[in-house]
Amino acid sequence: MKFRVFLAFIASFYVISSWASDDYSFIVRDIRVDGLQRTEAGTVFSYLPIKVGDVLTEEKTNEAIKSLYGTGFFTDVRLKAENGILVVEVNERPxxxxxxxxxxxxxxxxxxxxxxxxxxxxxxxxxxxxxxxxxxxxxxxxxxxxxxxxxxxxxxxxxxxxxxxxxxxxxxEGRTARIKKISFVGNEKFTDKELRGILVLRKPDLLSWFNKNDQYSKQKLAADLETLRSHYLDRGYLEFNVESTQVSITPDMRDIYITINVTEGAQYKVSDIKVAGELLIPEAEIRELIQIKTGDVFARKKLTDSIKSLTDRYGDDGYAFANINANPELDYEKREAAFTFFIDPGKRVYVRRINITGNDRTRDEVIRREFRQMEGAWHSTQNINLSKQRVDRLFFFNSVNVETPAVANKTDQVDINMKVEERPTGSIMFGAGYSDRQGILLNASVSQNNIFGTGNFFNLEVQRAAINQTYSASFTNPYFTINGVSLGFDVYKRDIDTRPLKSFAEFKTETTGAGIRLGVPIAENDIVSFGLAAENTHITTTNKSPKRYTDFTHEFGNSTNNFPFTVSWARDRRDSAIWTTSGTTHRLFAEVSVPGGDLNYYKVSYHQKWFYPINDFFTLMLNGEAGYGDGYTGKPMPFFKNFFAGGNTSVRGYDLNTLGPRDDVSNLSAGGGVTTNSRFFAIGASRRVVGNVELMFPVPFMKDDRSLRLGLFLDGGTVFNHFSELNNLMRYSAGIAVTWVSPMGPLKVSLAQPLNDKPEDNIQRFQFMFGQQF
Missing domain, CATH: 3.10.20.310 (membrane protein fhac)
Known part of the structure; x- marks a missing residue:
């Protein structure tokens, strides 16, 4: 193209030279464009720097050719004169x-x-x-x-x-090249196998089809080198260095060899820790926050964590811009390192303004009432982080991000900018499961966790499954008072009919009730709730019902009135309600029938979850549940108040509520006699124990997606009446689960394998729950 432009310049120079030699002053009286096929003439005129009436000069000719070539529309441009008309001849590019x-x-x-x-x-x-x-x-x-x-x-x-x-x-495309071998040169303290184990890049293995870690990537290698550096520095090798890396590929482009040359150096220990600068807080407290100690092998992670802890501590007192550096002094002969923590707290700053964006539906006040950092107060890192956690736990938002920029031209003020991404707070729940004995189980509910952006909760549930039907409506105002006391109401009708199922003892209950709830916060993450309800239960038994069921109806009648009083304590210290990686939840619940009704019983249960971040990828979740119930004043605990276990909320791999004691046909009354057929029925029990261990991690190729998560789990649990039964009734299962926080609500799918099932157990390996579980 440059050569063509050069030729065009020569031609235009020749034309202008000819005009000049003839002493001819060419005035453009008209312009014509030849050679156009698709391009409009107006487009050429818009780029042409020559207009009718202009005097054509060598300079303008060159400028015109440059301009038209610059459009990229043409492969050739020529200018010539015909009786005062400037003719632009072009060859269009295809x-x-x-x-x-x-x-x-x-x-x-x-x-x-x-x-x-x-x-x-x-x-x-x-x-x-x-x-x-x-x-x-x-x-x-x-x-x-x-x-x-x-x-x-x-x-x-x-x-x-x-x-x-x-x-x-x-x-x-050819065949994908795979990493054939990763070698290290210069390593003596750690073997090649140990070092390869901490890298993301690796030889093909069973998961390579999934995570693609056997495919070379420059970015992955750079990240692995940093991981390698951290591995050595966290073990005291301060002089460690990656000298070079060589990546080679075989001539057939199929195998890749990676060689990493390292210098390990010697291992250093910490000889002394000093603190200098403007401390402002007691030195003893500062030293407690410093994780590296004299005599320890140096670890870079402990050093960076110490600086972060100190920065956060000063931030709690308003020193948002505290500058803390740890300067090393190396003794190369003794292989020791002394560190001096220089502390410059800077100016104490306060929060000028809190700005919230992204909440198109949710009212500002719903978010602001969760803040523990106030406008006009001294900056507190702890309060800001707590505010973020409380807003995140509302479950109204997919993400909550907080920034604290300095106020322009001010050295003692910051703003808090919170940006939220709203998620649909209304949900439709669908639950389903399948087993050979029960077939398909379905339930559904419609809820709105944030009515009109007020933060109030409303739930309307209709559940139709093989054994129960539920119709209920609930409303909760989480801030009935300014101090966070919540008020809620419930109206419900619950029918349980086990007659269609072969695995349950036959009975039918129809319960209608209404109740009121009150929640009182007693600490930052603790709330105590009280509830009182009035309910009527109508009981129906058949000639195939267990004798204990018919005995109960003979004693209390087919219709009972009950006034259950409930007390619960809940503590939530999770870092996020959607993507939990650390923290705990506790719930202690007690229900007792108030004297004046037909029933005298009590139930107590405790539920705890613990989340522990193993690293940035894996999170360990431990769940434990225990329950106990009985009657008082000589009355038994109603059989329809029993605990149950089994299903996707307790022990996966087993049918819903089928674990625990069973009644066989020899205990059934049938027209005053006893039949001889052998059948077993799940009846629940007065005690319950459930435990779950789950290793949770993001989908490898979707690490940044906070809505999708995988988990490997081990479940165990049952219900029982006496501790002597526990060992025989305990059931275990293991499997894989997928959790997706979809726009319609959470979806959890599990595939479980029972580990110690018995012939009388009801197996349900595949289960899924779609929607918010209430």
Whole structure:
């Protein structure tokens, strides 16, 4: 192209020279454009720096040719004069009429076309050989990033009518190159196997098809080198260095060899810890926050964690911009390091303003009442973090981000900018499971956790399953008072009918009731709730009901009135309600029938969850539940108040509520006699124990997606009446679970394998629950 421009300049110079030699002053009386096929003449005029009436000069001629070539529309531009008319002769570049991609399997064609478009190649655009070459290189780069180093891309262009071209990309992807070996040179303290174990890149294994970690990536290698550096520095090797890395590929482009050359150096211990600067807080407290101690092997992580702890501590007292540095003094002969923590607290600052954005539906006051950092108060890192956690635990938002920028031209003020991303707070719940004995179980509910953006909760539930039907409505105002006392109301009708199921003892109850609830916060993360309800239960038994059921109806009648009083204590110290990685939850619940009704019983249960971050990828969750119930004043505990276990909320892999003691046919009354058929029925029990261990982690290729999570679990539990039964009745299962916080509500799917099931157990390996569980 440059050569053509040069020739055009020579030609224009010749034309102008001819005009000058003839002493001819050429005044443009008109302009005509020849050679256009698709481009409008107006487009040429808009780029042409010469207008009718102008005197054509050599300078303007050169400028005109440069301008028209610069558009990229033309392959050739010539200027000539005809009787006072400036004639612009152009040869248009062809337009791209169609693009075909053949042989692409690694990428979707739509994504490849989008990539070509960003490189300047798409239908209807002007064809350019240089852009085509650039696009071809971009395609190769994309394939190489997926480990396909042997990819071959052949590009052909086909001329079409009306000065158009068709472009065809023939792609031979070839085989993906895999890492064959990772070697280390210079390592003596740790073996190659130990060092390879901490890297993301690795040889092909059972999970390589899933995580692609056997495919080389420059970015992954850089991250692995930093991981390697941290591994050594956290174990005292202050002089560790990665000298070089070599990445080679075999001639057939199939195997990759990585060699990492390191210098380990000696291991250093901490010889002394000093504190200097403007301390402001007691030195003893500062030293407690410093995790590295004299005599310890140096660990960089402990050093950085110490600086963070000190920064947060000063931030709690308002010193938001405290500058803390740990300066080392190395003794190379003794292999010791002394550290001096220099503390510059800076100015004490206060919060000028709290700004909230992103809450299109939720009212500002709903968010602000969760804040523990106040406007006009001294900056507190602890209060700001607590405010963020409390807003996150509302479950109204997909994400909550907080920034504390300094106020312009002020050294003692900061603003708090909270940006939230709202999630749908209304949900429709669908639950389902399948077993050979019960078939499909379904339930549904409609709820709104944030009515009209007020933070109030409303739930309307309709549940129809094999054994129960529930119709209920609930309303809760979490801030009935300004101090956070909540008030709630419930109206419900619950019917349980076990007659269609072969695994349950036969009975039917119809319970109608209404209640009121009051929640009182007693600490930052603790709340005590009280509830009182009035309910009527109608009981129906059959000739196949257990004798203990018919005995109960003979003593108390087929209709009972009950006034259950409930007390509960709950503590929530999770870092997030959606994507929990650390913290605990506790719930202690007690229910007792108030004297004056027909029933005298009590139930107590305790539920705890503990989340522990193993690293940035894995989170360990431990769950424990225990329950105990009995009657008082000589009356038994109603059989329909029993505890149950089994299903996707307790021990997965077993049918819902089928674990524990069973009654067989020999205990059934049938017309005054006893039948001899052998059948077993789940009846629940007065005591319950459940435990779960789950290792949770994000989907490997979707690490930044906070809505999708995987888990490997081990469940155990049962219900029982006497501790002597516990060992025989305990059931265990293991499996994998997927949790997705979808726009419609949480979806949890599990696939479990019972570990010690017995012939009388009801197995349900696949289970899923869609929606918020209440």
């Amino acid at each position: 337009a791209i009429a169609e693009i075909a991609i053949n042989g692409a399997k690694e990428f979707e064609k739509d994504k490849l076309l989008e990539g070509l478009k960003q490189a300047g190649i798409s239908e209807s655009r002007i064809f350019s050989r240089s852009l085509l070459e650039r696009a071809e290189q971009e395609l190769k780069r994309q394939y190489i990033s997926r480990g396909k180093y042997a990819v071959k891309i052949t590009t052909t262009t086909t001329p079409l009518e009306r000065n158009r071209v068709g472009i065809n990309f023939d792609i031979k």
